[in-house]
Amino acid sequence: MNWFKISLQLNKFPINRAQNMLRKIQDIPEEKYEEYLVQKREAIVQYHLEHTNFYKSFFKNKEYSEWKDVPVMNKADLQRPLEDRLSNEFSKKNIYLGKTSGSSGHPFIFAKDRLCHAITWAEFIDRYKWIGINLNKSLQARFYGIPLDFYGNITERFKDRMSLRRRFNIFDLSDSKMQTFLERFKNSNFDYINGYTSAILLFAKYLNKQQLILADICPKLKVCIVTSEKLFEDDKTLIEAAFGVPVINEYGASEVGLIAFEDTSKEWVINSESLFIEILDDQNNILPYGEEGRIVITSLYNKAHPMIRYDIGDTGKLASNSSFKRPILEKLTGRTNDIAKLADGKVVPGLTFYYVTKSIIEDAGSIKEFLVIQTALNRFKIEYVSEQEFTGVQIEKILTAIETFIGKNLKVDFERKQILKRNKSGKLKQFTSMI
Structure with missing residues (x-):
């Protein structure tokens, strides 16, 4: 039927x-x-x-x-x-x-x-x-x-x-x-x-x-x-x-x-x-x-x-x-609204951060998922779900990649979480600007 x-x-x-x-x-x-x-x-x-x-x-x-x-x-x-x-x-x-x-x-x-x-x-x-x-x-x-x-x-x-x-x-x-x-x-x-x-x-x-x-x-x-x-x-x-x-x-x-x-x-x-x-x-x-x-x-x-x-x-x-x-x-x-505005006036598509960090982060094999949040003109936070905390080597690789492809003098905070926050419909927004 x-x-x-x-x-x-x-x-x-x-x-x-x-x-x-x-x-x-x-x-x-x-x-x-x-x-x-x-x-x-x-x-x-x-x-x-x-x-x-x-x-x-x-x-x-x-x-x-x-x-x-x-x-x-x-x-x-x-x-x-x-x-x-x-x-x-x-x-x-x-x-x-x-x-x-x-x-x-x-x-x-x-x-x-x-x-x-x-x-x-x-x-x-x-x-x-x-x-x-x-x-x-x-x-x-x-x-x-x-x-x-x-x-x-x-x-x-x-x-x-x-x-x-x-x-x-x-x-x-x-x-x-x-x-x-x-x-x-x-x-x-x-x-x-x-x-x-x-x-x-x-x-x-x-x-x-x-x-x-x-x-x-x-x-x-x-x-x-x-x-x-x-x-x-x-x-x-x-x-x-x-x-x-x-x-x-x-x-x-x-x-x-x-x-x-x-x-x-x-x-x-x-x-x-x-x-x-x-x-x-x-x-x-x-x-x-x-x-x-x-x-x-x-x-x-x-x-x-x-x-x-x-x-x-x-x-x-x-x-x-x-x-x-x-x-x-x-x-x-x-x-179009998922863009990062930097202190020097540069405007970068938000997913650029995701592209840059994605391959580096997943090299470890234990990363389940992550997202990027802009909290200030020169500051970003990466929230991630993983079996282990990022190592110093992983963090250094991510920072180097961001400096190369995004810009210099940017501060990046890392926060390991048990679960990432989704919106009411269940979607995961991969990049969010809070400014």
């Missing part, structure tokens, strides 16, 4: 209609695809100018003329009561209501109309078929957080049951909990793993330590899908070796849905069916393929709430061989 589709239909999400629409969009030939995107993006702007007072005000009460003049919105612009942002044709009774995780520092409640939300799920169903996963039949091992309040917890577990998902609570990632995870894989026929990169990586390291390969324990396992947190190439290699299955990169955001999905040829294919993706510079100029900038997204079908030229807070670039129908995400650098 198609439990997943049934659960969507019970919640009044028209999944059959959405799948039919998706097939028709995918049948549009390449030479007519730019015309499709132009028509849909202009239509959604005109719709919200006519039906959404918030967007009309955000547009400065001007009429639409050219796409390049459509204002760019960010998360801070949406931090106001949802009722003030909804289209006048929708209310909380006929929408999908969601909330962003707040990992960017700007959490907000958002809305999608039911057809828009169904199209998102139609796209997930379609992409998962690329890697041999059927959302109506395949059993998922889900490495995510879960609401801790009674109602939220019960609701999420019911949704998991209907969607063939079995949740692995990542708020406790101790060795004893990892052993519990392992036992579940021994006793269940999981088809795939889906979840946050950091938690999945930690489980892979545990398996490595035990000299085990997960596919030997759970033979039905086909693939692992990582999402929401950056996946480094060497971590991908480690996970694939420990699990014995391929690792697929998924890039999405709750407020807009599926953004990109890695295909079997290892290309990150952008969702061009229901989203329009642009790369902009700091002055909101549209950058050509191959140039890096801010990722800005337009949801072409969300009539409940405007998500038009929405700066999601990430930076990246599209490959030079991209097309309107098949744009390829060549690089996803990280969050």
Whole structure:
């Protein structure tokens, strides 16, 4: 029985209609695809100018003329009561209501109309078929957080049951909990793993330590899908070796849905069916393929709430061989607000610290995970979970690397912890600036 589709239909999400629409969009030939995107993006702007007072005000009460003049919105612009942002044709009774995780520092409640939300799920169903996963039949091992309040917890577990998902609570990632995870894989026929990169990586390291390969324990396992947190190439290699299955990169955001999905040829294919993706510079100029900038997204079908030229807070670039129908995400650098500002005026992407220290720290083999926090213009703290304290030699190597690649006269504090703090959704933010 198609439990997943049934659960969507019970919640009044028209999944059959959405799948039919998706097939028709995918049948549009390449030479007519730019015309499709132009028509849909202009239509959604005109719709919200006519039906959404918030967007009309955000547009400065001007009429639409050219796409390049459509204002760019960010998360801070949406931090106001949802009722003030909804289209006048929708209310909380006929929408999908969601909330962003707040990992960017700007959490907000958002809305999608039911057809828009169904199209998102139609796209997930379609992409998962690329890697041999059927959302109506395949059993998922889900490495995510879960609401801790009674109602939220019960609701999420019911949704998991209907969607063939079995949740692995990542708020406790101790060795004893990892052993519990392992036992579940021994006793269940999981088809795939889906979840946050950091938690999945930690489980892979545990398996490595035990000299085990997960596919030997759970033979039905086909693939692992990582999402929401950056996946480094060497971590991908480690996970694939420990699990014995391929690792697929998924890039999405709750407020807009599926953004990109890695295909079997290892290309990150952008969702061009229901989203329009642009790369902009700091002055909101549209950058050509191959140039890096801010990722800005337009949801072409969300009539409940405007998500038009929405700066999601990430930076990246599209490959030079991209097309309107098949744009390829060549690089996803990280969050635009995750930057370190130094006393000499230098600005460094926060993940630079993570790149620099990562290979050095993991040489020891006993480091489970770590993160970097900027506490002052010239001071940083590295929190880490490890079997032993860092040695003087390890610390000296890290300091030398930071001086070489980041800057001189920087102070670095090291703190070994039993567990690293995750946000409410369970994500681990690898770099945080406190200034």
